[in-house]
Amino acid sequence: xxxxxxxxxxxxxxxxxxxxxxxxxxxxxxxxxxxxxxxxxxxxxxxxxxxxxxxxxxxxxxxxxxxxxxxxxxxxxxxxxxxxxxxxxxxxxxxxxxxxxxxxxxxxxxxxxxxxxxxxxxxxxxxxxxxxxxxxxxxxxxxxxxxxxxxxxxxxxxxxxxxxxxxxxxxxxxxxxxxxxxxxxxxxxxxxxxxxxxxxxxxxxxxxxxxxxxxxxxxxxxxxxxxxxxxxxxxxxxxxxxxxxxxxxxxxxxxxxxxxxxxxxxxxxxxxxxxxxxxxxxxxxxxxxxxxxxxxxxxxxxxxxxxxxxxxxxxxxxxxxxxxxxxxxxxxxxxxxxxxxxxxxxxxxxxxxxxxxxxxxxxxxxxxxxxxxxxxxxxxxxxxxxxxxxxxxxxxxxxxxxxxxxxxxxxxxxxxxxxxxxxxxxxxxxxxxxxxxxxxxxxxxxxxxxxxxxxxxxxxxxxxxxxxxxxxxxxxxxxxxxxxxxxx
Numbered sequence: 406x407x408x409x410x411x412x413x414x415x416x417x418x419x420x421x422x423x424x425x426x427x428x429x430x431x432x433x434x435x436x437x438x439x440x441x442x443x444x445x446x447x448x449x450x451x452x453x454x455x456x457x458x459x460x461x462x463x464x465x466x467x468x469x470x471x472x473x474x475x476x477x478x479x480x481x482x483x484x485x486x487x488x489x490x491x492x493x494x495x496x497x498x499x500x501x502x503x504x505x506x507x508x509x510x511x512x513x514x515x516x517x518x519x520x521x522x523x524x525x526x527x528x529x530x531x532x533x534x535x536x537x538x539x540x541x542x543x544x545x546x547x548x549x550x551x552x553x554x555x556x557x558x559x560x561x562x563x564x565x566x567x568x569x570x571x572x573x574x575x576x577x578x579x580x581x582x583x584x585x586x587x588x589x590x591x592x593x594x595x596x597x598x599x600x601x602x603x604x605x606x607x608x609x610x611x612x613x614x615x616x617x618x619x620x621x622x623x624x625x626x627x628x629x630x631x632x633x634x635x636x637x638x639x640x641x642x643x644x645x646x647x648x649x650x651x652x653x654x655x656x657x658x659x660x661x662x663x664x665x666x667x668x669x670x671x672x673x674x675x676x677x678x679x680x681x682x683x684x685x686x687x688x689x690x691x692x693x694x695x696x697x698x699x700x701x702x703x704x705x706x707x708x709x710x711x712x713x714x715x716x717x718x719x720x721x722x723x724x725x726x727x728x729x730x731x732x733x734x735x736x737x738x739x740x741x742x743x744x745x746x747x748x749x750x751x752x753x754x755x756x757x758x759x760x761x762x763x764x765x766x767x768x769x770x771x772x773x774x775x776x777x778x779x780x781x782x783x784x785x786x787x788x789x790x791x792x793x794x795x796x797x798x799x800x801x802x803x804x805x806x807x808x809x810x811x812x813x814x815x816x817x818x819x820x821x822x823x824x825x826x827x828x829x830x831x832x833x834x835x836x837x838x839x840x841x842x843x844x845x846x847x848x849x850x851x852x853x854x855x856x857x858x859x860x861x862x863x864x865x866x867x868x869x870x871x872x873x874x875x876x877x878x879x880x881x882x883x884x885x886x887x888x889x890x891x892x893x
Contacts, residue, residue, distance in 0.1 A: 407462065407778045409642075410726060412650065412673040413572055417780055422641050423671065428464045429640035430456065431632045431670075433649055434526070436473040437507035438492040441514045442693035443716070443731065444646070444679045444686045450717055450828070451676040451725040451781075452644045453520045457826045458777055469635045470523040474504040475530045475611050476603075477624045481652070483593075483600040487621070490610040500611055504528075514696040517713040517877075519828045525635050529627035533613045536622040536630040539664055540601045548663035552592040554604030554618030558659060560597050567662045572673060573651035599656055601626055625656035632669060633661075643670040647677050648685065676725045681706075686731065694731075700876055708733045711740065712881050714830050718743040721783040721827055742787075743829070749794035750819060750831040752801040759806030764796035766811050773822045786822055793818070830879075849875070853882065853889045 407420040422428050432452045435445055452470075459466045479485035486494075493500040515522070529536075540556055543549040548563045549556055563569055564577050580597050600623035605612035612619050622630075632640065645654065654673065661669040679686045686693050694704045702710030719739035723729045769789060776785035793815060799805040807815070823829050852871055859867040872882055875891070883890045 407458075408780055409672055409674060410780050412675050413670075418672065420641075420672065422464065423639060426463070426465060428459050428466045428642065429636035430459075430466060430468045430642040430644065431628065431636055431640065432468070432470045432523070432643070433628060433645035433653070434470040434472050435507075435511055436477045436488055437504050437511060438488045439507060440695040440697060441511050442686065442695045443699065444693060445511075446514075446518060446696060446716060447679055447720055447725075447729070448644065448646050448676050449515055449520045450518060450720050452674075453828060454721070454725075454781055454783060454826065455642075455644070455674070456521060456523075457828060458781065461821065461826055467525070467636065468523040469525045469527065469632065471628060471631055472504070472508060472526060472528045473624070473627065474501070474528050476622045476627060481624070483603065483623070487609070487611060493610060501530075504530075510697075517696070517700065518717050519713070519830055521828075527631045527635065529622070529631070530611070532627065532631050532634065533622065535634050536626045537602070537615050539626060539630045539633070539660070540622070541616070542664035543601060543660060546663055546666075549601055550594065551617050552594075554620065555592060555600060556602040556617055557593050557598040557600055558656070558663070559594060560599070560659070561595055563659055563663055567659065569659055570651075570655060572655050572658055575651060575655075599623060599625060599652065601660070625653055625660060628653070629657050629660040629664075629669070632657075633665075638665055639667070639669055639671065641670075642672045642674060644674040644676070647675045650675055677728045680728055680730045683730065701873060706731075706733075709883060710876055710881070711736050712876075712879070715740045715743055718746075718787075718829065721829075722787060724780075724782060724784055726780070742791075745794060746787075746790060746823065746829065747831055749790075749797045750823070753797050753816060753819060756797065756800055756807065756812060758809040758812045760808065761806060762808045762811045764799050764805040764807055766793060766796050766807065766815055769793055770814060770818050770821075773818060777822075777826065783827060786827065790819070790823055849880070849891060853891060857888060 408417045409420050410416070411418045430452070432448065435441060452468075456466055456468050474489055475487065477488050479488060479491070489500050489503050492498075493503045496503065512522075540549065543558070544551070544556065549558050560569060561577070570576050570580065577597070602615060602617055602620055602622055604618035604620045609621070612621050632643070643654070643657075658668060658670070661667070681692050684690060684692060694706060696716070698704040699707065699711045699716055700713060702708075715736060719736055720729065722739060722742065772789050773786050776782040776789065779785070796805070796807070797815070800807050819831070824831055852875065856868050856871040859865075859871070875882060881892050
């Protein structure tokens with residue numbers, strides 16, 4: 406039985422879907438005003454693995470991952486400029502040009518990381534009608550108020566009927582103490598009330614008509630409205646980064662209870678943060694490294710380019726609820742680990758069976774299943790794969806034998822857990838004829854020699870184009886004092 410850690414109960418719980426054989430899952434996606442960074446990769450990969458595993462268990466999964474393209478203001482607060490509108494103003498573009506550009510780039514990065522697309526990817530700007538209707542329900546129940554054309558959640562009134570802060574473990578007094586005083590809060594009853602709808606200032610680019618004003622929805626409202634639209638008034642799993650627990654997810658719970666009279670989500674799941682020198686990686690801290698920079702090695706903190714599968718493997722070697730601290734040494738270890746699995750997988754394809762098994766492979770499938778059932782314990786699955794890699798190498802080196810039945814199970818386990826569930830791109834040797842393989846290697850060497858000559862002539866455009874194209878195709882290129890080295 407699959408057990409997952411429910412952030413709401415702070416316990417591992419046996420997963421029981423609302424509807425047998427079906428799972429509804431909502432995950433908070435990106436606010437698309439800049440390129441995706443390593444911090445965005447972690448929730449994408451975490452919930453991609455959950456999505457894959459649920460399908461492996463036989464569930465039909467409706468996976469909704471939203472795109473935030475309106476309403477997310479600076480500092481995650483109720484005042485300031487919309488992050489996307491600000492980018493559009495600075496770049497002299499239409500806001501939806503900004504959105505489309507970064508959505509396309511986000512999708513490209515996700516494809517590079519082998520993250521499966523969700524079932525539905527709704528945009529906040531495409532669901533204004535649903536958000537207005539949801540806000541009206543909260544007003545009708547008496548848990549919100551209109552002030553100067555904006556609509557705010559009456560947190561104090563709500564907290565008299567429902568436990569506000571139950572997800573994050575905060576009480577209202579703590580929230581009062583921690584809430585910053587910002588310009589424009591005079592129209593709120595209390596500083597901790599949060600916006601459901603904001604009246605647009607004259608200079609605000611994105612705005613829509615509503616019963617209260619020409620304006621735009623609050624950041625928290627989109628997920629409540631779109632989750633309900635596509636998954637119903639109650640659904641199984643809501644995921645996201647730990648940094649969203651408060652205020653975003655706490656606000657979602659309040660909105661749902663206020664409008665519907667009950668909670669919507671049964672299991673809340675949160676991945677922990679990626680850190681640099683112990684500090685959260687993020688755009689607001691200006692310490693982020695984009696995924697494209699990782700793939701190309703174009704950042705002062707990177708000593709070289711790191712392949713998408715190295716990044717995926719790096720994230721999976723830690724449990725999703727633990728903090729991961731970025732370093733080149735950690736990525737170096739991940740790269741070597743991934744290459745060890747790739748080598749073992751290649752050897753596995755060419756193994757021949759003997760009459761009996763003298764290497765230890767018994768129970769591998771069950772051990773991997775137990776690890777995944779234990780709150781998606783990907784590091785333990787990887788450790789089991791490494792154990793079986795040693796057995797593969799032993800047989801490959803002629804120091805042991807494996808039976809036909811065990812060899813079949815070994816291949817099935819690697820396909821299921823390494824490739825289908827963990828999503829690692831492990832590819833068997835191509836089986837090219839020696840002459841074809843020699844020509845292939847010669848062509849790559851020729852391209853890299855041309856790049857080397859371009860660098861010597863300071864033709865950086867040609868040099869970068871060759872390297873970037875090969876990197877996107879999956880080649881790992883290393884410059885050396887004698888020239889270059891490469892591998893796939």
